[in-house]
Every structure is written in structure tokens, then in C-alpha cells.
Amino acid sequence: MGKNMTIQTEYHKLYPDLIKRMKLIVGEKGVLFDEGLENYARDEAPHSHNDLPEAVIFPRDTLEIAGILELANAELVPVTPRGAGTGLSGGAVPIYGGIVLSLEKMRRILEIDEENFCATAQAGAVLSKFCEEIDKHRLYYPLYPGEMSATIGGNVATNAGGMRAVKYGVTRNFVMGLKAVLPSGEIISTGGKYVKSSTGYDLTQLLTGSEGTLAIISEVTLRLINPPGSREILLIPFNSLSEAIRCVPIILKERILPVSIEFMEADILGLVKDYTGNEFPIPGYPAYLMLMIEVDNYDEFGSISERISEICLKNGAVDTYVPGSERAKRRLLETREKFYPTLQHRGMLDLADVVVPRSKIADFVEEVKQISRNYGIPVIAYGHAGDGNVHLHPLGPNIASASVIQDLQSEIYQAGIKMGGTISGEHGIGADKRKYMPLAVSPESIDLMKRVKKAFDPNNILNPGKVL
Numbered sequence: 001m002g003k004n005m006t007i008q009t010e011y012h013k014l015y016p017d018l019i020k021r022m023k024l025i026v027g028e029k030g031v032l033f034d035e036g037l038e039n040y041a042r043d044e045a046p047h048s049h050n051d052l053p054e055a056v057i058f059p060r061d062t063l064e065i066a067g068i069l070e071l072a073n074a075e076l077v078p079v080t081p082r083g084a085g086t087g088l089s090g091g092a093v094p095i096y097g098g099i100v101l102s103l104e105k106m107r108r109i110l111e112i113d114e115e116n117f118c119a120t121a122q123a124g125a126v127l128s129k130f131c132e133e134i135d136k137h138r139l140y141y142p143l144y145p146g147e148m149s150a151t152i153g154g155n156v157a158t159n160a161g162g163m164r165a166v167k168y169g170v171t172r173n174f175v176m177g178l179k180a181v182l183p184s185g186e187i188i189s190t191g192g193k194y195v196k197s198s199t200g201y202d203l204t205q206l207l208t209g210s211e212g213t214l215a216i217i218s219e220v221t222l223r224l225i226n227p228p229g230s231r232e233i234l235l236i237p238f239n240s241l242s243e244a245i246r247c248v249p250i251i252l253k254e255r256i257l258p259v260s261i262e263f264m265e266a267d268i269l270g271l272v273k274d275y276t277g278n279e280f281p282i283p284g285y286p287a288y289l290m291l292m293i294e295v296d297n298y299d300e301f302g303s304i305s306e307r308i309s310e311i312c313l314k315n316g317a318v319d320t321y322v323p324g325s326e327r328a329k330r331r332l333l334e335t336r337e338k339f340y341p342t343l344q345h346r347g348m349l350d351l352a353d354v355v356v357p358r359s360k361i362a363d364f365v366e367e368v369k370q371i372s373r374n375y376g377i378p379v380i381a382y383g384h385a386g387d388g389n390v391h392l393h394p395l396g397p398n399i400a401s402a403s404v405i406q407d408l409q410s411e412i413y414q415a416g417i418k419m420g421g422t423i424s425g426e427h428g429i430g431a432d433k434r435k436y437m438p439l440a441v442s443p444e445s446i447d448l449m450k451r452v453k454k455a456f457d458p459n460n461i462l463n464p465g466k467v468l
Contacts, residue, residue, distance in 0.1 A: 191221065233329050
């Protein structure tokens, strides 16, 4: 296992007796190998290829996953784990065929532990249902990756982020423990209900964000907190994005910690208006910050919003806007949530979620715009100003060749890297970004990742063709 080590990609096909043995593990209805395979051939990436699996397996618990993996590993059949298929990097696409291991039947919430502020769920539990259940116990899971139909296991596998990362961080900050299955069929448990540990290597954190390439996560224990009193919104327009971004570190230095700080420009708001017909409040400005703030009461919000408004008005803001009702607040949040569907409708050629230091967002967006002008392909930018995560969407009729789009994306990624960033802040690498990994990660680090992969998965059956 030296430099430039290769990973095996020669696999065997499923055959009737092997399918029969798998049915003995998951039941007759637990195997799909004829009609309906196309529903498991892609994810939500804009240009995801349709790669049909040979079969879809639906385990109901950890032991059934173990039985399937043991067979697949012995027979050298590739296995692609899948949650809800909401990923944006081709991570759940079975590019080598074989088996899609769908966790959609593993949706049980196994325990809500009020005393230890945590909950354990099967990996296929849907985020929206999970949040509904813990809310009944007056507990709160604060992360919002933007897609509530996603699964808990998918969020952990990709280390999902979202709009609330300024205050709460990303998924790995809430993962306390995992149950996972190795390709050999061995079952491991990592972490637990305790809040700190210095006991050996942290396998919980290693598996979090590994995109199903090292083991298949079957159960997750997540940290919970007390629910906030209320969540309020503050919208602030600026004459330029650079002025808006300049305010972010000043706000944070004042020991004000919003849940989120989003930035957006006039171009995306115009597209959303054309698509939905919804008018944006205080329209007509080049750039905006939208802040979400959690408070115990509205008087507290009044004090905080006054401080934020004062900072921003001293640094280029032209106005401030507070939604006057829950309906107005909801409409404003819905406008933000419509960004991605609008761009899907408009015609995305690709997408990126580059992350750069917060102070570099405006410089990076301006560099991206120059790159887009050079290619004659418009690129829409918006994202999370509080954590430096910039979402980028090249648009246009699908006339540009794949190589041109790849060149465009490569220049965008290199611009982000030169500013101290990297190629993915929250979507993961999957199949779509792996060709750009050498831009962001040294050969020595990639080689080490391959050795870690080899130690967990010597036959490379787990989600092959992803990340590395």
C-alpha cells in the first residue's frame, strides 16, 4: 500500500442463486430486481446519470444489513447505500450496478432519552418525522440541511450542514454514537450517550461524512437541546455584496450569534419572482443579508435587531426590514427555500458549494462572475455568509459541452482554493466532485484516504467510485 495505490473496480454480477440467498435474509418483498429499478438510478444532482442497479435490497434492521454485506463481499458485488436520494453529488448513484441497499424501511425512532438529551433512530428515519417526535418531548434538533425529507443516516453520511450552521455547526457536532456494518458483515458500535471521550481513535467522527464508503450506518444517536423561545428574521439590503459581507465579522465580534446569516443578490430574487410570482419585500437592491435569530422573547429580539441594524447602517446598509407577522416571516423564508427549485426550473448546467473564509465571500463571488463572463455562461451565487459556504449554479440552455462545464467548474474551484477554501462545504464529494479532489487535497492525503478505505473495505464493494 504505497504511493498512488489503486482500488479494485472489477465486480461480479448478481446471479439467481445469490438473489435467492438474499431473499432468505430480507424476505421475498425485500428484493426488487425487475420493475422500478429506475427509481434508484440517480439522486437530485442536476446532471446525475441514470445508472441502473441490478437489484434493490430493503433491509429492516442492522442484522439484515450485515447478512447482505457478508454475501456481497464474498461474491464481489458492489453495494451502494441509499437514504432518501436527496443528495446533490451523485453519492447514491450505483455507477457500477450491483446492489442499491435502500434504508427506506429502517425508519424507526428507537429511543428518546430526555434525561441525557439524545435520541437514537434507525438510519432511514426521515428528518421531518424525527423532529416531530422529539418536539413531543419538548426537545429540539436544530440542524436544517434544507431538505426535511432527507434521512438521518444520509445527513450523517454526508455531514450535512444547512442554514443554521452559524450557531449550531453541522451534523457531526450532534452525532454522539453510531451503529454501523463493515463490508465483512461485522457490526460495530461507536460513541454513546456520553458527551466526551478520549478513548482511542474517534470512529464516530471518521464514519460521519464518509459517504457510505467505509461502512453502512444503521443507527444514529443524536444530541438534542432545549427548544428556543422563538425564531425571528431580520432582512437588510445593501448597495453591494462587499458591503454586506463586511458586516458579518463585525456582528459576530459584538457577541451576537444568529442562527444563520444568508446572503443573496438581486439576480436570484428576480428569478424566484418570475418562477413563483412572489414579490420580495423591499426589492430593488443589489445585495441582502437575511439573519435568523433565536430569542426567549420579542423584547430580546428588539434589542438584538437594533444592535445589528446599527452596525449594518454604519457599514453601507440602506434599510432594515422585520416581517410584521408570522405569515410575512413564512413568506420570506419560503422565498429563500425556493432558490434551488427555481434554478432547477430555469436550467442548471451544474452546481457547486465552495466554502471560503467568511471575509473572502465577496471577493470570491466577484472572481466567479469574471470567470463566468469569460465562458459566456451566467453563474448565480448565494449562500451562507455566516460560515463562508457559497452555492454556485451555472445556468443556460444545455448547449455547453461537458468538458466546457468541467473547465468552468475547475476554475471556480481553483479560485476558492486560492482564497483559502475548499471544494465542498456541505454537499459532499460523491461521484460528481471526485475528479476535482486533487485540486483541494494533496497526493499524500489522498493516498492516506485510500489506505483508510482499504483497511475498512479491502474489496472496495462499498459505494465504489465515490469520493476517491
